[in-house]
Amino acid sequence: MSVLQELIAALPDGTVVTDPDILESYRHDRAADPSAGTPMAVVRPRSTDEVQAVLRWASAHRVAVVPRGMGTGLSGGATALDGGIVLSTEKMRDISVDPVTRTAVAQPGLLNAEVKKTVAEYGLWYPPDPSSFEICSIGGNIATNAGGLCCVKYGVTTDYVLGLQVVLADGTAVRLGGPRLKDVAGLPLNKLFVGSEGTLGVVTEITLKLLPAQQSACTVVATFDSVEAAANAVVAITGKIRPSMLEFMDSVAINAVEDKLRMGLDRHAAAMMVAASDDRGPAGAEDAAFMAATFTEHGATETFSTSDPNEGEAFVAARRFAIPAVEAKGSLLLEDVGVPLPALAKLVSGVAKIAANHDLVISVIAHAGDGNTHPLIVYDPADAAMEQRAQLAFGEIMDVAVGLGGTITGEHGVGRLKRPWLAGQLGPEAMELNRRIKQALDPEGILNPGAAL
Amino acid sequence: MSVLQELIAALPDGTVVTDPDILESYRHDRAADPSAGTPMAVVRPRSTDEVQAVLRWASAHRVAVVPRGMGTGLSGGATALDGGIVLSTEKMRDISVDPVTRTAVAQPGLLNAEVKKTVAEYGLWYPPDPSSFEICSIGGNIATNAGGLCCVKYGVTTDYVLGLQVVLADGTAVRLGGPRLKDVAGLPLNKLFVGSEGTLGVVTEITLKLLPAQQSACTVVATFDSVEAAANAVVAITGKIRPSMLEFMDSVAINAVEDKLRMGLDRHAAAMMVAASDDRGPAGAEDAAFMAATFTEHGATETFSTSDPNEGEAFVAARRFAIPAVEAKGSLLLEDVGVPLPALAKLVSGVAKIAANHDLVISVIAHAGDGNTHPLIVYDPADAAMEQRAQLAFGEIMDVAVGLGGTITGEHGVGRLKRPWLAGQLGPEAMELNRRIKQALDPEGILNPGAAL
Structure with a gap:
């Protein structure tokens, strides 16, 4: 019995998939990691017992296991490896x-x-x-x-x-x-x-x-003619109240969204903030008024407040739509760097400098209230030189973030795409500690090799 | 140079203390663990560098290090060991x-x-x-x-x-x-x-x-003639709103506090709840009204609500004072078991049964809103048989909590006192995983040996 047949025999029919077309669709997550290999199988267990069987088998044969959720990761955490398996948890749905x-x-x-x-x-x-x-x-x-x-x-x-x-x-x-x-x-x-x-x-x-259940929120939208003004307003808000949302879009994102949604966003604005408070009763409206006033004090060119959940949700949807909207301009390298809040404006201006240096469009959207930004690097995959410039920018943005006391990843993970930058952020002692824990829990290194660590 | 002289030489004057009277005062934390030894020294570093020097020395000579904060622990996490050192962080105050x-x-x-x-x-x-x-x-x-x-x-x-x-x-x-x-x-x-x-x-x-800064809270106090009624009210509240406090005292605690503070608590009540909401503006008062109504629905004999922070704080202080007040009755073994919220009443009645079986007074106070209780086992240290019964009760209470899907410690830690019960809660696989992590980080076992793991 071959190694793979042993796995197939250990699991219910249909759990182990080897159809080449299906394998192809499990090679990448949304990071489209160019280093992706082709797995020997995709395994879709339905229970803890079945996952145990898979890992016992993988340990016995030293087979690399790439765990995978829905494949929406943006850092190549679920990139498939040649000769390994992809363990998809998609069938475990209780x-x-x-x-x-x-x-x-x-x-x-x-x-x-x-x-x-x-x-x-x-x-x-x-x-x-x-x-x-x-x-x-x-x-x-x-x-x-x-x-x-x-x-x-x-x-x-x-x-x-x-x-x-x-x-x-x-x-x-x-x-x-x-x-x-x-x-x-x-x-x-x-x-x-x-x-x-x-x-x-x-x-x-x-x-x-x-x-x-969350209370319905009061929403405030504000436009600014400079990114710094918006960033300063963010800091002024988070020091005083706890908004339930404090989102940032730059000019590129505003226009990309407006191109698609035609909702009347200000195409001339340098930045737009979408903020909300879900504090109950009049407190939410008070917070919204405080945020609107703070935006104005910090030079907002326009503010709009609403306590109508549907009206508010339209702006949140616009913010959520920013990534697909910018994606319409080309392929994206999607960054996820974060900084301590006072460095937000510096991070955004650092990104603008990198974009100019490399002759690239880089749109910045951000969960501004926690200093977590998503610079969206637009490139044409048919233009090899441009793609290379985009890759350079991707790295330089992380360098800027780390230089500002920030992180190479706020919420997407290190995966495979950001691994070369991890040591630069953590330093040798923390890297060594990471390795010690990994070694203690996975001494054979079969779990997601090449990811994160 | 002796081992200890080497440590003294590595640190600023006065950092290493060997005065026997001072050593004596660092043998125990508040758990008064009877197994406490006498350390060879108490070390009070002032910086990370100095802590590094201590641990390099301890590693080189395989000396056990017991880290200690202010010695207020209740599980013997800072019990001193013969031949080891106590590393107190009390001088690190920036x-x-x-x-x-x-x-x-x-x-x-x-x-x-x-x-x-x-x-x-x-x-x-x-x-x-x-x-x-x-x-x-x-x-x-x-x-x-x-x-x-x-x-x-x-x-x-x-x-x-x-x-x-x-x-x-x-x-x-x-x-x-x-x-x-x-x-x-x-x-x-x-x-x-x-x-x-x-x-x-x-x-x-x-x-x-x-x-x-936290908003000032609206406080609701309610008395009940049964513990079950109070526990049921807790569950009815946490399913609907997010109180900022939801505390429970039993009859023994109420009376012990009233003995000392004479604030007019109902000595005939079986249970008292002190609840609060710090939601802003009318929302806090709405929450308070909801809690008062819920208490009444569940059979509260009396409820009292106030939005005066000082008045509210008096009841919170009464709740905080419960431990010293009960301690006036004798020495305490202070438990810290937690259960999933619906099991709260069963836990309290289980404790009552244990108290009756062992002819002991056990008062129960609880952070009821998160299912974390502190049964206070009262005993006379001069009565060896009673102390033994108290020890038995201490263990049996943990057994009851684990049997109800709970934990042997919600917030005090395992320390040395609860270590014999840890495996019973975690099971062999999780225990082994704990040991693997410990082994990876402290292979010589010099850090707080005998505590927790």
Whole structure:
């Protein structure tokens, strides 16, 4: 029996896929990593037991395992490897909600949006909201410690993880944490897996902390004729109140969105902010008024406030639409750098300088309230020289962020695309500590080799 | 040069203390662990460099190091060991606040209350509020992932840790994370140290996330003639709103507090709830009205609501005073078990059964909103048989909690007192994973041996 036949025999029919056309579609995530190989198989288990069988087999034969959620990752965390397998969690889709403990137990293959929808039926809310929430999986969110728009107030994925079931490299299944809001028994190992990008284990079950349904928000939109003015307003706001959203779009993004949506955005603005407060009752409106006034004080050319959720949502949708809209101009290298908030304007102007130097269009959108920006580097893949300039810019933007005390990745993960820059941010001691943990949990190095570490 | 002289020579004068009277005062934390030894020295470094020197020395000579904050721990996490040293961080007291990034960088020796006070000068707030906040250190809070009263809404210590500087067993200093609200570069190792009870490294600097100043709260106090009624009301509340406090006291605690404070508490009540909402404007009062109504629906014999912060604070102070008040009745074994919220009433009745079986007074107070209870086992240390019964009860309470899907420790840590029960909660796979991480970071086992793991 060949190595692969052994795997096929260990799992229910149809779990192991070797059809070349299907394999092709699992080679890349959205990062379209050019180094992608072709896996020997795609494995789609339906249970923790099956994941254990896969990893026992992979350990025994030293086969590289690339865990994959819905393949929406932007850093090449799920790039397939020649001779390895892709372990897709897409078929693991159970969820149960306990409204009394305000927790949900979800399998990793559910979409973020499906988790939100299911818990909403109980009047509950799962806050983290990556822009890709309608197409990304909750398992992938765990792998990258995904963020989103509401994180400025509500925190990131790890803040909602109470417990995990994880299958380790050798096939051992471990339960960490559980539906207890406070639990300090043993090391906080559940947190260690949130953001580990599939390098330490495969998450097969997630116990999520939920909140009561979100209140409807008051929304404020403001346009500025300089990026600095907008960035200064952000800092003035976050020092005083806790907005539930504080999003930034630059001129390129505004125009790209307006090209598509024709909603009357100001094409001459250098920057647009979309801010919201979901504090209840008059407090939300007070926050909105405070933000509008702060925007004005900082030179906003126009502000618009609304307490109508649909009207507000239209602007949020415009912000969410920025990436596909800019993508209409060419292929994108999508950056994810973050800085301490006071450095936001410097980061944006640094990006503009890089764009000018390399004769590139780089649009900046940002979760401004937490200093996390997404410079969108536009290039034509048919123009090899341009693509090379885009790659250079991609690296230089990370260098600028690190130089400002920032991070090479705020919420997308290191994956394979950003790995060469990781040591520059972490330094040798923290890199060594990362390697020690990896070595302790995956001594054979079969889990997502080449990603993150 | 003796081993100890080598340490003395490596550090500034006065850093290493060997005076027997002083050593005596560092043998125990508040758990008064009877197994405590006498350390060869107490070392009180003032900087990361000095901590590195201590750990290099300890590694070279395989000397056990017991890290210690202010010695207020309740699980024996800082019990001294014969022939080891106690590394006290009490002299490391620097703090700087950046109101723009809404972060503080604190050394571990500051009291929690000092951190709160310093950041309040900038209009900011550090939420976690263990009842011991006036005497416990922020470093100790990191070690145990401390909780408190406001955690039901605002989360626990780990939710506020953005970055750490940690000295590892071999003396390497590592920076993890930093003043960035989102950062997923590398494994989330800063979180691994929060709650690691000094077993993986010594934290020398902490970057804390802060919030804008808390709004003043509306407070609701309610008395019940059964514990079940109070527990049911808790679940009805947390499913609907996010109170900023939801505290429980049983009849023994009510009477003990009333004995001391004479504030007119209902001595006939079986349970008292102290609840609050700090939502802004009318929302806080709405929440308070909702909680009062819910208490009444669930059979409260009396409810009292106030939006006067001083009046509210008097009841919070009464709740905080419960432990010293009950302590007036005898020595205490202070438990810290937690359960998923629906099991709260079962846990409390289980404790009552254990008290009856062992002819003991056990008072239960609880951070009810997150299912975290503190059964206070009263005993007379001069009565050996009673002390033994108290010890039995201490273990049985943990067994009941684990049997209800709960935890042996919600916020105090495992330390040495609860270590025999840890495997029963975690199971063999998670225990093995804990040991693997410990082995990877502290292969010689010099850091807090015998604690937690």
